Amino acid sequence: MCHACFAAAYNPAELPQAVQFICCRHCSAREVPGGWELHDSSVDAAEAALRGAPSWANGLVGNQLEFELRKLDPHRFRASGSASGTLDGVALEQQFERDILLEFRACTSCSRQAGGYYEATLQLRTPRQVVLKAAVARVHAALEEGAPEFFATEDGPVRGGHDFQLSSTDRARALSRALLLALGGEVKESSSLVGRREGRDLLRHTFGVRLPPVLAKDAVIHDGVVWRVAAIERQRARLHCASETRPDWKPKLSELEVARRLEEEREGQVVSRRSRELQLLDPFTLRTVEARAPAKWNGSVTAVRDGGDTFFLWK
Ligand SMILES: [Zn+2]
Ligand SMILES: [Zn+2]
Numbered sequence: 001m002c003h004a005c006f007a008a009a010y011n012p013a014e015l016p017q018a019v020q021f022i023c024c025r026h027c028s029a030r031e032v033p034g035g036w037e038l039h040d041s042s043v044d045a046a047e048a049a050l051r052g053a054p055s056w057a058n059g060l061v062g063n064q065l066e067f068e069l070r071k072l073d074p075h076r077f078r079a080s081g082s083a084s085g086t087l088d089g090v091a092l093e094q095q096f097e098r099d100i101l102l103e104f105r106a107c108t109s110c111s112r113q114a115g116g117y118y119e120a121t122l123q124l125r126t127p128r129q130v131v132l133k134a135a136v137a138r139v140h141a142a143l144e145e146g147a148p149e150f151f152a153t154e155d156g157p158v159r160g161g162h163d164f165q166l167s168s169t170d171r172a173r174a175l176s177r178a179l180l181l182a183l184g185g186e187v188k189e190s191s192s193l194v195g196r197r198e199g200r201d202l203l204r205h206t207f208g209v210r211l212p213p214v215l216a217k218d219a220v221i222h223d224g225v226v227w228r229v230a231a232i233e234r235q236r237a238r239l240h241c242a243s244e245t246r247p248d249w250k251p252k253l254s255e256l257e258v259a260r261r262l263e264e265e266r267e268g269q270v271v272s273r274r275s276r277e278l279q280l281l282d283p284f285t286l287r288t289v290e291a292r293a294p295a296k297w298n299g300s301v302t303a304v305r306d307g308g309d310t311f312f313l314w315k
Helices: 003-009 042-051 108-114 129-145 169-183 253-257
Strands: 018-024 030-032 035-037 061-073 076-087 090-105 120-125 152-158 161-166 186-197 200-210 219-222 225-233 236-241 265-267 269-274 277-281 288-292 301-306 309-314
Touching (some): 018 042, 030 042, 035 108, 042 061, 042 076, 042 090, 061 090, 120 169, 129 169, 169 200, 219 301, 225 309, 236 253
Parallel strands (some): 120 200
Antiparallel strands (some): 061 076, 120 161, 186 200, 219 225, 265 301, 277 288, 301 309
């Protein structure tokens, strides 16, 4: 057979007369063997369904499916395009037009979500709003990045913190550990029996996360000097003395609950410098004050204010 006859005799692919699939009416996920595949829209889902439809000829290389989709109604798209590839060195191409039929249902996670399904409660607790905000933002990011079957059915502020009802115990546990690694604090896990299914106890877990009262880089006042939070390691924080030269302080996180946090930090200005003797502009009072720089100092300084006193923080 010559190339022209070969190309005329063989199709690169077989396509079914119509492509059918089940699409979630809420989130556009597409049902696939063993679960649901996530899509941004029903058009994306229809495109994926069509891409999975051809059975390509054995030995075909460089398979390509090119097409355009037209929405005829919410349940039906029309695809027109071409399938092509190379078989035994001969380029094959075939034009096609097929309808893609959508059947809408609710996917597993959407129907669970609608039913208020949850396995675990994540409780974030801290007396400090900024710390709570940072933790809540991390949980939201994890929910957005995570698999579609990881979701929150409840998500809202409660007295002293914020609660989430989450669809997966394992992921709630992993999330509470990730929060501890990033922010410090402690987690208490408890569970209660909520029923039995198929002869097994059904437990609902609660992860109570006690967040620390400070975040890394915070400045707090303690013992008449200002400390900078360098790191939070589980139950303890390590703080560098910022306003004087003192060894690091490693208190328990609970000790920091009473330490005043200094919110506002302003740039200090060096007016004049002779060796370690300095004249600095106090950015709060706009007065020039004398100060002595620490032996190790990189030349930049900030200031915080507590009561009637300005503290200079050396870098
Ligand atoms: Zn021929
Ligand atoms: Zn869905």
